Amino acid sequence: MFKILAKSTYYQFLIYIRMKQAVFFSLAFPVFLLVIFGKFWGADSPEYIYFLMTGVIGMTIASDGMFAIGPVIKEYYENGLIKYMRKMPFNILWHFMGLILSRIISLFITVIVVCLTAYFVFGVAITGEQILNLIYGVFIGLFVFAFLGLSVSFISISNLSDKGLTNIIYFGVLFTSNAFYPVYEFNKSISSVGDMLPLNPILDIIRHANFHYVLIFWIIVPPILFSFLFKRVKFTR
Secondary structure: OHHHHHHHHHHHHHHHHOOHHHHHHHHHHHHHHHHHHHHHHOOOOHHHHHHHHHHHHHHHHHHHHHHOOHHHHHHHHHOOHHHHHOOOOOOHHHHHHHHHHHHHHHHHHHHHHHHHHHHHHHOOOOOHHHHHHHHHHHHHHHHHHHHHHHHHHHHOOOOOHHHHHHHHHHHHHHHOOOOOOOHHHOOHHHHHHHHHOOHHHHHHHHHHOOOOOHHHHHHHHHHHHHHHHHHHOOOOO
16 A cells, blocks of 8 residues: 555656646745845844745645645546546545645645755754744644645535635635734734634744644644535536
8 A cells, every 4th residue: 555655646746746837836936935025025134034934835835735635636526537536446545645745745845945045045044943843834734724725625516616715715814824924013903813714823833833722623624524525525427
C-alpha cells in the first residue's frame, strides 16, 4: 500500500508542476507579494518582514486547501472519473491521500522558497522554533482549509455555483485576517470576525505557537459536513 501511495503522490505532484497557473499562484505569487509589500512597507523592519512572510504563507495555505483539493475532486465527479476509480484494484482513498500529500509537498516547497526570499532579500532568518511552528501550522491549516474547500464544492456538486461561493469565502477569510497587517489596530469589529474564522488562529500558531479553541470548531465541523455531503452524492455518471 505504501508503494501505491508513493506512486499516487508522485504522479499527482507531476500533474501539479505541469500546470503553470497553479505553480504561479502557489509559488511565484507568494514570493512576489513578499518582495513588493516588504519593499514598500517593511524594508527597515525585520519584525514586519517576519509578520508579512508568515501572512503570505498563511494565505497560501488557505488558497491551496480551498482551491487545489475540493474543486479537483469535484472535477473527478463532473468528468465521471470517480465511477472508474472505484473499480481500480486498490481503495480510492489511497488516490485521494496521494493528492493531499502532493499538495503538502508543494506547500512545503513554497514555505522554503518564501523563507529563503525573506533571508536573501531582507536578511530575516527564522529560528528552529519558528520552523517547528511553521510545520505545525501548515499541517493544521491545510487540513482545515482542505475540508472547508471540499464541503463548499460538494454543497452544490451538480452545478458551478460553488466557484463563486469558494471565492467569497476565501477572500472574506483573507481580508478579515491579520495576514498582511494587524486588522485589530484599524477596526476591532472586522478583527473580531477574523478571529472567529480559521485563518487568524492558524497565523497565531505559525507566529506564536498559540492554539485557539475556535480551531476545534474548524477541525471538527468541515470534515463532518463533507462526510455528510459525500454520502448524499450518487455517483451514477
